[in-house]
Amino acid sequence: MGQIRIIRGDTVEVINGRDKGLRGEVLRMLPKDESIIVQSIAMRKKHQKQIQTGGRTMSPGIIQFESPIHISNVMLVCPKCDTATRVAFVRKEGERKRVCKKCQAEI
Numbered sequence: 001m002g003q004i005r006i007i008r009g010d011t012v013e014v015i016n017g018r019d020k021g022l023r024g025e026v027l028r029m030l031p032k033d034e035s036i037i038v039q040s041i042a043m044r045k046k047h048q049k050q051i052q053t054g055g056r057t058m059s060p061g062i063i064q065f066e067s068p069i070h071i072s073n074v075m076l077v078c079p080k081c082d083t084a085t086r087v088a089f090v091r092k093e094g095e096r097k098r099v100c101k102k103c104q105a106e107i
Protein backbone atom coordinates (compact mmCIF):
# COMPACT_ATOMS: atom_id res chain seq x y z
CA MET A 1 0.00 0.00 0.00
CA GLY A 2 3.03 2.24 0.29
CA GLN A 3 2.42 4.98 2.75
CA ILE A 4 -0.79 4.48 4.63
CA ARG A 5 -2.60 7.71 4.16
CA ILE A 6 -6.01 6.59 5.33
CA ILE A 7 -6.84 5.00 8.66
CA ARG A 8 -9.93 3.71 10.36
CA GLY A 9 -12.20 6.48 11.60
CA ASP A 10 -11.18 8.92 8.88
CA THR A 11 -13.77 10.60 6.74
CA VAL A 12 -13.18 10.02 3.05
CA GLU A 13 -14.76 11.27 -0.14
CA VAL A 14 -15.31 9.01 -3.14
CA ILE A 15 -13.62 10.45 -6.23
CA ASN A 16 -14.52 7.77 -8.76
CA GLY A 17 -17.40 5.57 -9.80
CA ARG A 18 -21.02 5.30 -8.86
CA ASP A 19 -20.71 6.92 -5.45
CA LYS A 20 -18.53 9.81 -6.58
CA GLY A 21 -18.88 12.80 -4.30
CA LEU A 22 -20.26 10.86 -1.35
CA ARG A 23 -18.55 10.92 2.00
CA GLY A 24 -18.40 8.44 4.80
CA GLU A 25 -16.40 7.17 7.73
CA VAL A 26 -13.83 4.43 7.23
CA LEU A 27 -15.13 1.42 9.13
CA ARG A 28 -12.59 -1.22 8.20
CA MET A 29 -9.23 -1.54 6.48
CA LEU A 30 -8.48 -4.38 4.08
CA PRO A 31 -4.74 -3.82 3.55
CA LYS A 32 -4.26 -6.99 1.50
CA ASP A 33 -6.74 -5.78 -1.10
CA GLU A 34 -5.71 -2.13 -0.72
CA SER A 35 -9.36 -1.54 -0.01
CA ILE A 36 -11.49 -0.09 2.73
CA ILE A 37 -15.06 -0.37 3.93
CA VAL A 38 -16.72 3.02 4.17
CA GLN A 39 -19.98 3.66 5.94
CA SER A 40 -22.92 3.95 3.51
CA ILE A 41 -20.61 3.79 0.47
CA ALA A 42 -20.77 1.11 -2.23
CA MET A 43 -23.92 -0.34 -0.70
CA ARG A 44 -24.97 -3.70 -1.97
CA LYS A 45 -28.15 -5.61 -1.38
CA LYS A 46 -28.29 -9.21 -0.42
CA HIS A 47 -31.29 -11.43 -0.05
CA GLN A 48 -31.29 -13.00 3.37
CA LYS A 49 -32.99 -16.30 3.94
CA GLN A 50 -34.53 -17.01 7.28
CA ILE A 51 -31.82 -18.43 9.47
CA GLN A 52 -31.52 -19.70 13.01
CA THR A 53 -28.60 -18.49 15.07
CA GLY A 54 -28.33 -19.58 18.66
CA GLY A 55 -32.04 -19.75 19.23
CA ARG A 56 -32.68 -16.44 17.51
CA THR A 57 -34.44 -16.28 14.23
CA MET A 58 -33.31 -13.68 11.77
CA SER A 59 -36.13 -12.65 9.56
CA PRO A 60 -35.73 -13.02 5.83
CA GLY A 61 -35.53 -10.00 3.62
CA ILE A 62 -33.12 -7.76 1.87
CA ILE A 63 -30.14 -6.64 3.84
CA GLN A 64 -27.81 -3.88 2.77
CA PHE A 65 -24.14 -3.95 3.39
CA GLU A 66 -21.06 -2.00 2.41
CA SER A 67 -18.74 -3.55 -0.13
CA PRO A 68 -15.01 -2.79 -0.26
CA ILE A 69 -13.80 0.18 -2.25
CA HIS A 70 -10.25 0.53 -3.52
CA ILE A 71 -8.27 3.22 -1.73
CA SER A 72 -7.34 4.84 -5.03
CA ASN A 73 -11.01 5.75 -5.41
CA VAL A 74 -11.17 7.83 -2.27
CA MET A 75 -9.52 10.91 -0.86
CA LEU A 76 -9.16 11.87 2.74
CA VAL A 77 -11.43 14.69 3.89
CA CYS A 78 -9.60 17.19 6.06
CA PRO A 79 -11.65 17.87 9.20
CA LYS A 80 -10.29 21.43 9.37
CA CYS A 81 -10.96 22.77 5.89
CA ASP A 82 -13.64 20.22 5.01
CA THR A 83 -12.22 19.39 1.58
CA ALA A 84 -11.06 16.18 -0.01
CA THR A 85 -7.32 16.64 0.06
CA ARG A 86 -3.97 15.05 -0.48
CA VAL A 87 -1.91 14.54 2.61
CA ALA A 88 1.72 15.16 3.25
CA PHE A 89 3.77 13.41 5.88
CA VAL A 90 5.92 15.30 8.32
CA ARG A 91 8.14 14.09 11.12
CA LYS A 92 7.46 15.65 14.46
CA GLU A 93 9.10 14.52 17.68
CA GLY A 94 9.93 11.21 16.03
CA GLU A 95 6.37 10.58 14.96
CA ARG A 96 5.05 10.62 11.47
CA LYS A 97 2.10 12.94 11.17
CA ARG A 98 -0.30 13.55 8.36
CA VAL A 99 -0.75 17.11 7.25
CA CYS A 100 -3.40 18.54 4.96
CA LYS A 101 -1.77 19.91 1.83
CA LYS A 102 -4.41 22.60 1.57
CA CYS A 103 -4.57 24.13 5.05
CA GLN A 104 -1.47 22.50 6.65
CA ALA A 105 -3.54 21.23 9.57
CA GLU A 106 -2.49 18.02 11.26
CA ILE A 107 -5.01 15.30 10.59
Ligand SMILES: [Zn+2]
Binds near residue numbers: 079080081082083102
Ligand atom coordinates in the same frame (compact mmCIF):
# COMPACT_ATOMS: atom_id res chain seq x y z
ZN1 LIG B 1 -7.24 21.08 5.47
